[in-house]
Amino acid sequence: MALLLRVIISSTEARRVQLSEVPKSVDSLISILQEKLQLQGQFFLQFEDPDFGNALCNLSEISELPSERAVLHIQWSRSSLHETNSLSSISSLDTASLDNSEASSHSPTVSGQRYLRTASEWPLPFPIPTLSFDVELKLRRGNETWEKTKIGIDVTRDLKIEVLDKIVQAVFDIKAYPDNQEIESIASALISKYPCLKEPGKGKGYEGWLISIKNKLNNYRAKLRVAGCNEVSVNRKRKDDGNVFTLKKAKHGEVNHVPEHPCNHTDTSLEEQRLLLVEETKKARRNIAAISEKMELTFSLRRKEVVQEQPMIVEVQERWPALFYQEQICEEFFRITNKDLLGVFMTAIDMYTLKLLKLYRARKGAFGQDMDALLDRLDERTTDIVNHRRTAALEGLPVFLRENPTELFKKCKETEDGTKGVSVGILYVLEDNTQTTSPMI
Structure with a gap:
């Protein structure tokens, strides 16, 4: 038979x-x-x-x-x-x-993905895919010329687009987020197969291709997101046979990361916890510890809503009012990025404070009495110098940029809400019965 x-x-x-x-x-x-x-x-x-x-x-x-x-x-x-x-x-x-x-x-691309996406190792050397017939013909002739003269071909825009498009599709057959070494192996394999594409001058000859491949991969991922393929957990179905493959989930620390639900919890059970959380925020005496515990528990549900549904800010405020407490803003930032929000901000300020103050002093004559008064107040300080330097560096920015400082800086008492009408700014909270201020972004 x-x-x-x-x-x-x-x-x-x-x-x-x-x-x-x-x-x-x-x-x-x-x-x-x-x-x-x-x-x-x-x-x-x-x-x-x-x-x-x-x-x-x-x-x-x-x-x-x-x-x-x-x-x-x-x-x-x-x-x-x-x-x-x-x-x-x-x-x-x-x-x-x-x-x-x-x-x-x-x-064939999907069938390749079905296999290669399960591979635990990056293929070395990277298999450069076949290009269109006319491009292959041009590169073959370019390789022949290279062997004789060591002179590469003129890489036109159309040729480069063809090469990069085929490469990024082949990369996504294997891995959605290749690391730097893996991307370098792609560029190395490209000029090994087509030496006529080697860049003249010093270096390895593929530095420009390396940057182009990285940028093309970023653009390709962006196109997939716009097309509806979020890199969180997106399935793209083949129309011919119904088979499915899944793009790699965003890693922990990436903006689109959605963690798994805690053990023994579902969307329904976490929604019940969310309702209890909302009720807790309405109490006159809030249990901060209970709020923090429930915010941690419902993190996966909250991220799922934000990433997949992309709600308006007012909807988030209505469903997750505790998310807008100062301490919870910092906690949520840490849950998503594994970084301390205020710590990162203060580190950045400390990095540039002395340079900014030096710049202010060098050009203070061009900014009138406001800059003079700011620097004089700083010189009069004898305690907590580090904090006062940070404050002077921040207060001097709108003066230096010739902006209205009242639009950036606001002051209020501890018992007042000074954030109304402010989209982005620096809030100075004055402790009751004192003139001490501490900035809160």
């Missing part, structure tokens, strides 16, 4: 194989494929199982294959991943036997 196979070799290569009879074993089938397709390296086979919506299953028995025709996926071992790169250079004449109707109904 004859058997027609469509063999997915890599994310960019598929072949049609006609067998006069069904092989007796899986090992025999692998040997036949190695011979007919001239495959090198170790691999195993998976097939699309029609009983499970064409989901991939490992082929362990030849009897598991659908009768008459089947779609096979070659899954390369780690040691053989680099060989898929050479497969991508097969000429258009070699691939002319592809069944066009079948190829259009099955996305």
